[in-house]
Amino acid sequence: MAMALLRRVSLPLFILLLPLLVPVAALAQTTVRGNIFGTSNDITLGSTFVCTGTPTCTGTIQIDITSTKCSSHVTLGQDIVFTGLNVATPGAIQGTITMKFDFGIRAGAGGACVIDLESTPLLGLYTGTWNGSQGTLSIELPDPSAVPPSTDRFSGNFIVETTPPVFPVKVSGSIDAVSANVQAEIQFRPQDVGTTQSVYVFALAPASVVRPLAGVDLEPMRIQAKGAKAGEVACVLAQLTSGGQLQQVSASQMQAFVTGTLSSQGLAITVLNGVPTVQIAGATFYVGYGTSASSMITSGVNRAVATAPGSTQCKPERPQTGWWWSPAEGGRGYSLEVRGNNMFFASYLYDVSGRSTWYAAVMPVSLEGSYYTGTLFNKSGGQMLEGAYRAPGAAVTAGAMVLAFNDASHGTLVWPGGTVPIERFNIVANGAAALPRANQPESGWWWNPAEDGRGFYIEWQDGNAFIAGYMYDAAGNPLWYASQAATPDARAFQGAWSQYSGGQTLTGTYRPPIVSNASVAPVTITFTGADAGMLTLPGGRTTAITRFRF
Numbered sequence: 001m002a003m004a005l006l007r008r009v010s011l012p013l014f015i016l017l018l019p020l021l022v023p024v025a026a027l028a029q030t031t032v033r034g035n036i037f038g039t040s041n042d043i044t045l046g047s048t049f050v051c052t053g054t055p056t057c058t059g060t061i062q063i064d065i066t067s068t069k070c071s072s073h074v075t076l077g078q079d080i081v082f083t084g085l086n087v088a089t090p091g092a093i094q095g096t097i098t099m100k101f102d103f104g105i106r107a108g109a110g111g112a113c114v115i116d117l118e119s120t121p122l123l124g125l126y127t128g129t130w131n132g133s134q135g136t137l138s139i140e141l142p143d144p145s146a147v148p149p150s151t152d153r154f155s156g157n158f159i160v161e162t163t164p165p166v167f168p169v170k171v172s173g174s175i176d177a178v179s180a181n182v183q184a185e186i187q188f189r190p191q192d193v194g195t196t197q198s199v200y201v202f203a204l205a206p207a208s209v210v211r212p213l214a215g216v217d218l219e220p221m222r223i224q225a226k227g228a229k230a231g232e233v234a235c236v237l238a239q240l241t242s243g244g245q246l247q248q249v250s251a252s253q254m255q256a257f258v259t260g261t262l263s264s265q266g267l268a269i270t271v272l273n274g275v276p277t278v279q280i281a282g283a284t285f286y287v288g289y290g291t292s293a294s295s296m297i298t299s300g301v302n303r304a305v306a307t308a309p310g311s312t313q314c315k316p317e318r319p320q321t322g323w324w325w326s327p328a329e330g331g332r333g334y335s336l337e338v339r340g341n342n343m344f345f346a347s348y349l350y351d352v353s354g355r356s357t358w359y360a361a362v363m364p365v366s367l368e369g370s371y372y373t374g375t376l377f378n379k380s381g382g383q384m385l386e387g388a389y390r391a392p393g394a395a396v397t398a399g400a401m402v403l404a405f406n407d408a409s410h411g412t413l414v415w416p417g418g419t420v421p422i423e424r425f426n427i428v429a430n431g432a433a434a435l436p437r438a439n440q441p442e443s444g445w446w447w448n449p450a451e452d453g454r455g456f457y458i459e460w461q462d463g464n465a466f467i468a469g470y471m472y473d474a475a476g477n478p479l480w481y482a483s484q485a486a487t488p489d490a491r492a493f494q495g496a497w498s499q500y501s502g503g504q505t506l507t508g509t510y511r512p513p514i515v516s517n518a519s520v521a522p523v524t525i526t527f528t529g530a531d532a533g534m535l536t537l538p539g540g541r542t543t544a545i546t547r548f549r550f
Contacts, residue, residue, distance in 0.1 A: 030054045032085065033530065034158025035439075036061075036139060041152060042068040043105065048438050048530075049080055054160075055095070057082040064438040067105045070113035075437065076103065082126075087160050090132045097124040097139060126156075134159055166341055169287065169303045173272070180272040180280060182306045184287050187266040189301075197289050198256035200296055201271055204314040204367060205238045205246050205283035213248040223370060224406035225282065225312040235314035235406070238283070244275040246283060254293035262289070271305055282310025286367070298373050300341055300366035317408045318369025321444050322432060322459045323425040323466060324411075331503040331513035334413070334422060335457040335468065336403075337444040341365050343372050344445055344550050345403070346457065348468055348480045350513065354502040357478045358470050359398050362550065372403040376415060381476035382453035385469065385497065385521065386538045392453035392472065398506065417507045427484065431461030440490040441527045445548035455548060456535070465493050467523070483523050491527040496520070 032054070036047045044066045051059025061080040066073040084095020102122040108114035124141040137156030143149065167189050173182040186199070206225040223235040238246040239255060249255075257269060271285050288302025296302055307315050324334040332349045346360040363374030376399050382392030398416065405411035409424040409432065424432040443459040454471040466484045473479040485495035497520040503513025521538035528534070531547035 030057075030087070031161045032057050032059075032082070032087075032158050033161070034135070034137070034156055036063075036137065036154050036156040038154035040154060041143065041150060043152070045154060046438050048436065048440060049158075050436070051080060051082060051085075054088070055084055055086040057085045061099070062436055062438045062440075065105060065113070065115075067113055069105055070107040071111040072113045074105070074113045074115050076115055087130050087135070090130055092127070093130050093135070094125075094127045097126055097141070098122065128156075130160075164340075165303060166301055167303065169305060171305045173306075175272070175277060175306060175308050177309075178277060180275045180277050180306070180308060182270075182272040182285065184269045184271050184305045185266055186269065186287060186289070188262045188264070188289070190264075192262050192289070193264045194261060196259070196261055197291055198259040198293070198296075199267060199269065199287070199289045200254055200293055200302075201239070201257045201269060201285065201287055202249070202254055202293075203238045203240070203246060203280070203283040203285045204235050204316065205280065206310065206312045206314055207234045207236050207248075208312065209279065209281055209283065209310075210236055210238045210246045210248045211241075213250075213253075223314065223316050223404050223412075224410070225314050226407070235316065240272075240275065240280075244279055246280060251294040251297050252292075256293070257287075277308055280308045282313040283308050284314050284316075297366050297371070298364075300364035302366060304368050316367060316370030316404075316406055318365065319403075319405045319411060320408045320424060320432070322461075323427065323457075324422045325425045326420050326422050329420070329504055329510050331500065333425060335445075335459075337457075338365060338369055339444075339550055342550060343403070344548070345372070345374075345401075346455075346470060347376075348470075348482075350501065350503040350505055352505055352508070355473075355477065356480050356500055356503075356513075358480050359506065360470070361401055363403075370405045374401060375399070376401050378478045379453060380472065380478060382472040382478075383451055384472055384474060385481065386541075389451045393476075415506075417505075427459065427461040427466045428464050431464065434462035436460065437463055437490050441530050441533065442547055445550070446533075446545045447548045448543045448545050451543065456545060460487065460490070463487055463490075467493070467495070467525075469497065469523075481520060493523070493525040493527075495523050497523050 032051050034049055047061055047063040049061035051057035058081050061078055063076045064073060079100045081098045082095060086093055099122040102118040102120050104116045106114055124139055126137050126139045128135055128137040135158045139154045139156060141152045143152050168187040170185040225235050236248050238248050241247050269287055284304050284307040286302045286304050288296045290296030290301055318338050319336055321337045324336055335346045337344050341364055343363050343365060346358055348358050351357045359376045359378050361374040361376050363372040375397055377395040377397050379392040379395055383389050401415035403411055403413055411422055413420045413422050426432050440460050446456045446458055456467055456469050458467045463486055465487050469481045471479055481497040481499055483495035483497050487493055499517040499520050500513045501516040504510050524536045525533045533545050535543050535545050
């Protein structure tokens with residue numbers, strides 16, 4: 001039995017309420033990452049898995065297998081489900097592991113290993129421990145193909161990453177085919193209790209069911225409704241009128257449900273009270289609070305509580321971590337990672353002289369991670385590719401930006417350069433959809449905490465890695481280098497830093513870049529784990545890098 005690295009599964013913070021609403025107070029996003037490894041009978045197995053949820057954890061696994069039956073190793077990717085993975089408190093754990101298909105291994109042409117998938121799932125048992133920060137697994141997987149049938153035993157370990165909700169909400173009520181009745185109970189954050197703020201009830205709804213408002217501010221209304229053709233139906237901010245009609249609003253026009261001193265006892269809210277379902281079809285309703293509606297949305301202090309059924313729906317998603325671009329603007333790109341309730345964004349592009357440069361932004365998530373607004377900045381005077389560490393200067397503001405995502409791989413960027421549709425970038429053909437490989441390090445931001453101001457963005461796709469180094473030149477100007485290489489050994493990267501110039505500026509029209517130096521210097525990284533490694537710089541100097549947990 002071999003295991004394949006899981007594709008990332010995001011636990012939605014909105015729910016389709018038909019016919020009953022499910023409580024959402026506990027909808028923290030819990031991601032479990034781990035390995036399963038060992039030798040049993042005639043196979044040696046190494047795997048990496050990622051799943052979301054607790055105590056039932058659903059995700060994917062990537063398995064690398066060798067067998068004495070054949071001459072090569074093979075990899076297999078599968079969906080996987082753990083039950084009983086209760087990490088609420090330290091202690092013993094036990095449950096089941098289910099993979100979508102059982103499988104066997106045999107020798108094929110030339111003695112190469114071949115995997116035969118079976119139509120039935122593979123069900124195993126595990127026991128283990130969880131100490132609050134790390135866990136261990138002892139796994140038993142049946143092998144009915146063995147003669148006589150036997151059980152394969154493997155070991156494993158895992159870590160847990162939890163993203164708490166911005167504030168707790170308990171939801172009750174129902175939405176059926178005729179009418180919607182939804183109530184929500186908010187618990188305010190401890191730091192907000194005793195302050196005077198306004199509570200808001202609002203929706204992100206298909207424009208087709210919303211009464212339009214002329215001249216309304218279109219942000220964050222650049223999210224495409226699901227089920228609609230591109231550009232056909234937009235999602236817009238709206239609030240219900242007394243007659244149950246959704247009326248388009250801007251953040252500055254949004255009316256408060258109540259304004260007053262926030263209490264530790266929280267607040268009960270009637271979100272929908274007998275509203276005809278047809279009038280709100282496809283809308284997702286939110287509750288939130290802040291000193292104003294604009295600050296409530298900008299700071300991300302809001303939660304989705306219900307989505308009405310509809311042929312088109314506004315159920316936006318947080319974006320995938322990875323490289324993004326506009327296919328019409330090759331040579332300029334964006335590195336995005338969402339972690340917890342924040343996003344760290346950077347863009348690599350060029351200044352008016354043609355020199356490569358970069359901008360970054362750190363923003364809170366909003367509208368369940370689908371909307372971000374913040375300030376672009378860059379720095380100068382920091383560390384070069386070579387030489388001793390030097391700290392950069394203060395951040396310099398370059399303008400405001402907004403990101404809105406209609407799904408995990410498509411969105412719209414609004415910044416000083418205008419409005420740009422962006423999407424996930426495939427490093428290799430269909431790479432963004434490929435399952436991670438066994439022992440593959442994490443994609444996202446990396447740095448050396450002792451060398452603040454210089455960072456590296458790394459993404460793996462189908463056995464290839466694309467890396468950008470964001471740093472500075474000898475004159476202190478922000479500068480970036482890039483490197484791409486195949487990684488047959490997932491824990492080792494070997495490539496060369498390349499430098500580009502002459503491409504598109506922040507505010508200018510499109511122009512393609514050129515490669516100004518295809519091999520500035522070699523770059524190698526030896527990874528010692530999923531989130532740690534040693535980077536070799538020009539001249540042989542090394543620096544330890546780890547994942548940047550912003």
